[in-house]
Amino acid sequence: NAGVTQTPKFQVLKTGQSMTLQCAQDMNHEYMSWYRQDPGMGLRLIHYSVGAGITDQGEVPNGYNVSRSTTEDFPLRLLSAAPSQTSVYFCASSSAGAYEQYFGPGTRLTVT
Amino acid sequence: SQQGEEDPQALSIQEGENATMNCSYKTSINNLQWYRQNSGRGLVHLILIRSNEREKHSGRLRVTLDTSKKSSSLLITASRAADTASYFCATNTGNQFYFGTGTSLTVIP
Numbered sequence: 001n002a003g004v005t006q007t008p009k010f011q012v013l014k015t016g017q018s019m020t021l022q023c024a025q026d027m028n029h030e031y032m033s034w035y036r037q038d039p040g041m042g043l044r045l046i047h048y049s050v051g052a053g054i055t056d057q058g059e060v061p062n063g064y065n066v067s068r069s070t071t072e073d074f075p076l077r078l079l080s081a082a083p084s085q086t087s088v089y090f091c092a093s094s095s096a097g098a099y100e101q102y103f104g105p106g107t108r109l110t111v112t
Numbered sequence: 113s114q115q116g117e118e119d120p121q122a123l124s125i126q127e128g129e130n131a132t133m134n135c136s137y138k139t140s141i142n143n144l145q146w147y148r149q150n151s152g153r154g155l156v157h158l159i160l161i162r163s164n165e166r167e168k169h170s171g172r173l174r175v176t177l178d179t180s181k182k183s184s185s186l187l188i189t190a191s192r193a194a195d196t197a198s199y200f201c202a203t204n205t206g207n208q209f210y211f212g213t214g215t216s217l218t219v220i221p
Contacts, residue, residue: 056207100160
């Protein structure tokens with residue numbers, strides 16, 4: 001099993017550009033989530049999904065969209081990138097009712 | 113924010129010594145988890161302790177939980193250079209998870 005995969009590993013965007021961060025898992029997990037990690041802030045939840053077709057907002061959802069059309073994939077869209085979105089983004093997944101989350105390797109995003 | 117806080121922010125010890133880090137959180141919980149993050153990597157789940165447990169062991173890890181003080185501690189015994197990493201506590205309210213700010217542990221060989 002590959003676990004949780006994220007692409008790309010690194011990305012540089014200009015202010016105002018849009019892009020999609022990809023996340024996929026092969027463990028048939030129902031729960032998937034996106035976090036951003038900033039220095040001194042720990043991880044903060046952006047959006048999460050408890051199953052295909054169901055998404056909800058986390059702590060810091062503004063400027064981000066998600067969709068969940070399949071169990072395996074949970075892409076994160078930046079609509080109009082801003083320098084404040086410079087961060088490391090992590091995708092995670094877990095089984096329904098389980099609290100242990102499996103994390104991807106992260107995407108380091110810089111917005112100039 | 114419901115984010116917890118770890119203490120200390122950074123810890124440096126010699127190999128073989130024990131490392132203790134603490135987590136304080138803000139709301140009532142059903143369980144608390146600890147994760148490790150090696151530099152440049154994603155988080156890895158270490159251990160979960162439920163609210164009705166006061167102590168739990170896993171290998172060289174010992175976790176305690178004091179729900180009256182809303183705090184938890186993670187003890188790593190006989191530390192190794194490979195334990196060098198950041199450690200985070202995490203709690204959840206329903207499907208929303210909240211991570212602390214992390215303790216950066218350096219184990220000097």
